[in-house]
Amino acid sequence: MPGDPFGLIGHAIDGQFHVLDVAGEGGFSVVYRGQHLTLREPIAIKCLKFQSKNKNPQVIAQFTQRFFDESRIMYRLSQGNLNIVRAITTGVTMAPKTGETVPYMVLEWLEGKSMSAELKERRQKKLPPPKLAQVIAEFEPAAMALAYAHSQGVVHRDVKPGNLFLQTTREGARMKVLDFGMAKVLTPEAMGGLESAETLGGVMVMSPQYVTPEQLEKAHGAIGAWTDVYSFALIVVEALTNKRAREAESMTDLMIQITRDPPPTPMRRGAIVSSAVEMVFERALKRDAKSRYADAGAFWADLKRAAAQVEDDPVDMATNVDMKVPADILKGTLAMPSNPAAPSKPDFSKTMPLQQRTSAPPRTQQRPFAGTVPMQSMPEASVARAAALEAMRPSVPQPSMQPVPQPATSSQQLPAQSYAPVVPAPRASTPTPAPPSPPISSPVVSSRSPISSPRSKPQPVAKRRSNPALVAFLLLFVLASFAFSALLLVRLYMKP
Numbered sequence: 001m002p003g004d005p006f007g008l009i010g011h012a013i014d015g016q017f018h019v020l021d022v023a024g025e026g027g028f029s030v031v032y033r034g035q036h037l038t039l040r041e042p043i044a045i046k047c048l049k050f051q052s053k054n055k056n057p058q059v060i061a062q063f064t065q066r067f068f069d070e071s072r073i074m075y076r077l078s079q080g081n082l083n084i085v086r087a088i089t090t091g092v093t094m095a096p097k098t099g100e101t102v103p104y105m106v107l108e109w110l111e112g113k114s115m116s117a118e119l120k121e122r123r124q125k126k127l128p129p130p131k132l133a134q135v136i137a138e139f140e141p142a143a144m145a146l147a148y149a150h151s152q153g154v155v156h157r158d159v160k161p162g163n164l165f166l167q168t169t170r171e172g173a174r175m176k177v178l179d180f181g182m183a184k185v186l187t188p189e190a191m192g193g194l195e196s197a198e199t200l201g202g203v204m205v206m207s208p209q210y211v212t213p214e215q216l217e218k219a220h221g222a223i224g225a226w227t228d229v230y231s232f233a234l235i236v237v238e239a240l241t242n243k244r245a246r247e248a249e250s251m252t253d254l255m256i257q258i259t260r261d262p263p264p265t266p267m268r269r270g271a272i273v274s275s276a277v278e279m280v281f282e283r284a285l286k287r288d289a290k291s292r293y294a295d296a297g298a299f300w301a302d303l304k305r306a307a308a309q310v311e312d313d314p315v316d317m318a319t320n321v322d323m324k325v326p327a328d329i330l331k332g333t334l335a336m337p338s339n340p341a342a343p344s345k346p347d348f349s350k351t352m353p354l355q356q357r358t359s360a361p362p363r364t365q366q367r368p369f370a371g372t373v374p375m376q377s378m379p380e381a382s383v384a385r386a387a388a389l390e391a392m393r394p395s396v397p398q399p400s401m402q403p404v405p406q407p408a409t410s411s412q413q414l415p416a417q418s419y420a421p422v423v424p425a426p427r428a429s430t431p432t433p434a435p436p437s438p439p440i441s442s443p444v445v446s447s448r449s450p451i452s453s454p455r456s457k458p459q460p461v462a463k464r465r466s467n468p469a470l471v472a473f474l475l476l477f478v479l480a481s482f483a484f485s486a487l488l489l490v491r492l493y494m495k496p
Helices: 058-078 115-125 130-149 225-241 251-259 276-282 298-311 314-318 327-331 354-358 380-392 466-496
Strands: 017-025 028-036 041-048 087-095 103-107 112-114 164-169 173-176 400-405 415-421
Touching: 017 041, 041 058, 058 087, 087 164, 112 115, 115 164, 115 225, 130 173, 130 225, 130 298, 225 276, 225 298, 276 298, 415 466
Parallel strands: none
Antiparallel strands: 017 028, 028 041, 041 103, 087 103, 112 164, 164 173, 400 415
């Protein structure tokens, strides 16, 4: 537990705020947990802490006035929006340990943890990134709080995970915005005449990981509500990816990333979002301040609109937003094979008339071209390609068909006659072998694209006759070769 730099534990400030223990300590303040003695409610007591090197009376006076201005800003804003931590009162007390004057602010006590601790825990546990809808619901209160502050002319200027708190309530975690200590009042009349300085005693206070380009270089534009939009968008990117929006090894590398490199949008950080969502973050993280959204309300409205339109974008079917299953799949009207590795055989019964599949083949049907594949075993897209390839083949004369008697099967009475090719007799001078005869197919839709009937069976083809002249010629050639070889052997043997 952090130490007590002022020695306030156990004391009652102004006789009504009892200090119990130290809840946390930062560079410029210490937060105590206490109890309101009159209301008997838990409270948080925030005390301003001065650095040892900043003991200049002028600097102390500026810090003190800034601290009181923060209390007034938070009090006024929390009256209009419950998502901003509520300020109760402010004052000055004497530190028992050091004897110095300590400005303090009494705030409502929040049970829970900061968004900084939550994001760190998610990264350590390596949890999967949440869905966009979950992130929008989680950050909705903080976005509305910043939008309200911008509508009142107040810029936070230090939006970071440490200043977003997840309060534990009966309804669940609810995000609240803390610490308006760096707030800038753009319209003093809207906040009762409050004014703010650009720096505190010449010291620019900022969080490097979430600083904006215009906070580093004035050439990028003036500071305004768009400054909070930039920092808030960075935090949402971290929540979408469970990664830091920027990862740099040194402060110099970090400054280069902020002022020179492309902005760390969700897609660049590895998140799967729609193109519409990516464009919203692209605009919110523009380097030029004038090109960003004017305030947090405009940014958040566009983000929710883009998230709602993701279902209508066909490119976004792989996003991490909840997608609806198409109605045709739910109704079963979309054909989807149960086993993609082994697709089912296509059913042509819906497209081919029943009579063509059950009727007997006509007697004048021609034999299909050699090498063709029955269309029944081919997908519809392949049928069209096969027909185109058949049209490109060179024409080959088809043999005439003559009836050949075939026996009938037991399951089906086949026609009295089937069909087999009769090859014409080859010429004696130049015999040419006949082309191979494929199995006979059943009725065809066209002359080149047959579809076999499921009940017909291929019939055996008649054997071809041999050529006597060719056989005699080959026999004489073999005998002459033997005789010539024997003559050579005899002459070689008889040679002296």
